[in-house]
Amino acid sequence: MSDDVRTAILKASLELIDENGLRAFSMREAARRAHVSHQAPYHYFPDRESILAELVRNGFEQLHTYMSAGSTPADTAAERLERMGEAYIRFAIEHRALFRLMFRDEMVDIGHHPEAKAAADRSFHLLVEAVVGPSPSGEIADPAPILAVWSIAHGLASLELEGKLQHLFGERTPQEWKQIFSEVVRTVIPARG
Amino acid sequence: MSDDVRTAILKASLELIDENGLRAFSMREAARRAHVSHQAPYHYFPDRESILAELVRNGFEQLHTYMSAGSTPADTAAERLERMGEAYIRFAIEHRALFRLMFRDEMVDIGHHPEAKAAADRSFHLLVEAVVGPSPSGEIADPAPILAVWSIAHGLASLELEGKLQHLFGERTPQEWKQIFSEVVRTVIPARG
């Protein structure tokens, strides 16, 4: 039964940040929405950051799903990269608050939360394989091409989420943005050796 | 005289985030460091966000200095872009907390602070000119090439600041990172038409 409370707290926490941004999350408000006392969350999580870390872990698992859905092995490497970049950006836009949380290390220091870190590593490994081909060993000889595709996707997603693009390029429909994103990704990705 | 208090509060605020991250900032602690009461800041700023907005404005002015220092008109366009990207990333690394603050719209909503927005726009205009050449009119026909160079620089800087690069690629010296950054920037930037 008690897992009900745990999942209710997580659900309430995610709703809070989805509805009103990262600053809207508080343990006491999450507890209120889960209809438990302000101390009940401490029975399942050692502290505030651990609640968020669980959301981050789930987030990276969802991101993994997005990215792997976009990469069927039959295609060329360039096409896979393009679809993976689009999937990364689509995830960011469809889960705005969660994406921000996943990359804000002053809110969740991933080094303190091994399960979240493991999930993040799995997503990252998907990207590495798409760039350099299947490589079971974790070693990365040349980071530059991997960084190039990751940076472009992450940079675009970040600038969009922080409102810099609407702000500077004017309002556009989501459809138009998708078009522009594709163009940018396609412009840049074939450039790596 | 009273400007002394104002600048002392700003100085204390910047020190706080520099020393212990964005979460370390509080009005009361900044007031304490400025040796004034916890309400003195309200005499100069309407609220907490306005203090941070002033830091953001100063930050964008510094970023503008970094970027324009890297673009002397005699060079080729590609070289200018490369140096500007490096300057952008160098600014981020030399002012980690400030850079984060400048791009966190849930901490400072730039739309509510016209002076900060104006400073941000000036930096942005520098980038636009470097990509499409001098264009006094604010109109941007094709956002894709501008977005490409901005995203790569912003993505690299963000991933570095959030600790994702050390974390996944291992520890490297700042010198090595600079080398890798240059390589990435050079890989990507010539790719635009």
Added chain:
DNA sequence: GCTGCGCCCTGACAGTGTCAAGCCCGTCGG
């Protein structure tokens, strides 16, 4: 029948941003 423990509660504390009100002192009009 007693003990222990999982599960959840109430209560308290220091810290926060912000509203309200007051105090000190230089300036200025009469």
Added chain:
DNA sequence: CCGACGGGCTTGACACTGTCAGGGCGCAGC
């Protein structure tokens, strides 16, 4: 010379936060 005024800063209070301390209730096992 004196009284009102207002800029610059203060103390006090409020609701809210995360977290520590401790209690109570119901069930399992001895």
